Amino acid sequence: MRILISGSSVAGPVLAYWLTRHGFSVTVVERAPAPRKTGGHAVDLYRPAVDISAKMGVLPRIEERATGTTRMTVHREGTRRPVRVDLAKIFRATSDRHVEIMRDDLSEIYYDATRDDAEYIFGDSITEISPDGEVRFENAAPRRFDLVVGADGLHSNVRRLTFGDESRFSSFIGAYLGVLTLPNTVGLEGELRIHVGIGRTAGIYGARHLAEARALFLFRSERELDYHHRDVPRQKDLLRGAFAGLHPDVDRWLDHLDGSPAFYFDSITQLRMDTWSRGRVTLVGDAGYCPGPAVGGSTTLAVVGAYVLAGELARAGGDHSRAFPAYERAMAEHVRGSRASALSAAKTLIPTSRLGVQGLAYGARLVSALPAGLGRGLLRLTTKTARVHNSMTVDDYPLPAAGDRTGRAGDLGGGLGVD
Template sequence: MRILISGASVAGPVLAYWLTRHDFSVTVVERAPTLRKTGGHAVDLFRPAVDISEKMGALPRIEERATGTTRMTLQREGARRPVQVDLSKIFSAASERHVEIMRDDLSEIYYDAARDDVEYIFGDSITAISPDGEVRFENAAPRRFDLVVGADGLHSNVRHLVFGDESRFSTFIGAYLGVLTLPNTSGLDGELLIHVGVGRTVGMYGARHLGDARALFLFRSERELDYGYRDVTRQKELLRDAFGDFHADVDHWLDELDRTPTFYFDSIAQLRMDTWSRGRVTLVGDAGYCPGPAVGGSTSLAVVGAYVLAGELARAGGDNERAFPAYERAMAEHVRGSHAAALSAAKTLIPASRLGVSGLVQGARLLSALPAGPSRALLRLTTKSARLYSSMTVDDYPPRPAASGRRVGLGNEPGVE
């Protein structure tokens, strides 16, 4: 059975890995000419995603490339003194297993895990998918596949082709984010600097192996802002407007906007669909059920979704009419929980009032000060995300015996085999 996956970020390579372990023939098409190295930001892998990564043999490399962020300096707008927070306690309270890693590093590690068994096509994109499985591309000749999976993110091309315009499924949750790469002039290594005020939060972090730093901006907006998806000049202008006169540190970070080698800006939106499957096509990760960039644990959800989709296809012997509904049933509760947790996290991380700012600062101080046991109990009482990831369970889908002896490729350099 031949399966085409669109997207080579996180969900795509994880899905490709597990499909090949279940003896499916896999092709991945990626619009970018190579694996994306766009700067990106740090993402979290919680217990289920860490467990799946360990099964893939990828966990040692993931832990090696972890950001190692264990400390946070939290500065409330207008306050004289910052609060020092032990992040390691908060992470351990939120999930029994947790790793923070740069998204680009994670994507490369997952790609390497199955590169020897998967056909990768870079620099191309799907333009049409017919009901009988014929797929047309921008550059390559048409080919026929038994199944097609959209793993191409929040602004999924496959979803647009098969299900219609994004506006039908995307729900704005009242906030925006921006990410930029900038020099690590403060020598940050394992530390996160946060400034928080009413309706806006910004943080900067770095790690020894990065060589530079990242600044992540989050701000509230009651209405959707007017800007072009590719109008970077306008996006930077909106960021400056939202964070002007905040703090001298933030002014310095904003000064890097015109020099940064990488920049990302988008609304924080959720994908809400009644079904992620139609005919021989289905969606996985952000393409089908994004809980919200930067607030909803979407990376862990994508890893879990890819693992479950591959497992259900194997369990059904490749019969998508049985596998796709089973996949959606298995993921439904996880997706609903992630969506709810993201809404809660956005309210906490971007406080809408002075009381909310004070609550965030004092809560972080308390969690950091308490012993591990009480801090874990308090976090589970007060945050939906902690309860969600601690309680998430996933079936075991063992590879077929014929596939279990395959070598797991863990090369060092991305490329097309």
């Protein structure tokens, strides 16, 4: 059975790994000309994603590439005295298994685990998907697949081709995110430094294996801003305007905007779809149910979604008419919880009042100062994120015996025709 996946960031390679282990033939197409090597921004893997990564045999590499961030210094706008926080203690209180890693490092690790078993096509994109499984590409010749999966992010091309314009499903939650790469000239060494004001938060951090640092910007906006998601100069102007005057440190970070080797900017938007599947096509990760970049645990959700989708396809013997609904049922509660936690996290990370600014700083310090058990209990009482990620449960999908994989894939491929 031949399955095409669009997107090679996180969900795509994880899905490819588990599909090939279950005996399916997998092709991954990626618009970028090669695997990204810029490092990306830091993402969190919580317990379920860590467990799945351990099953894949890649957890040692992930832990080796962890950012190593253990401390946080919070500067509140208009005050001189910073608040210092034991960030490692907060991570331990938030989840019993947690790793922070740069997104591109994580993508590379997952890609390396699958590149010998799945076909990867870089520098190409899908232009048309027919009901009978014929797929047309920008560059490659048309090919026929049994199923197509969109793992191509918030602005999914597969979703647009199958379900229509993104605006039909996106729900803006009132905030924006920017990330840029800049020289690590301030000696961070495991420290996250943030400046917090009403409606805006900026921070800088590094990773122990990278020479560069990342500056992170979160800000509120009552209305959606007018820009195209590929109009980088406009995005940089919006970022400068939002953070003007917050602090001289932040001004210096922004001075690197035009020379930055890597820049990211997007709205913090949730996707809300009644279904992620239509005919032979389904969506996974941010392409189908993004809870909100930077605030909703979308990386963990993507890893879990990829694992579940592959497992349900295997359980259904490749019958997508049974597998896709089962996948959606299995993920529904996780998606709802992640959406709710994202809304809560956005309110905390981007305070709307001076009291909120104080609460962010001193609340974090209180949790880090308490004994581990009390800190974990306080977080579970006051935050949705900890409860959501610690309560995620995922079925175990047994793999076929090694000798059965090739034959099973062939049998599945021969048994499926047009809808």
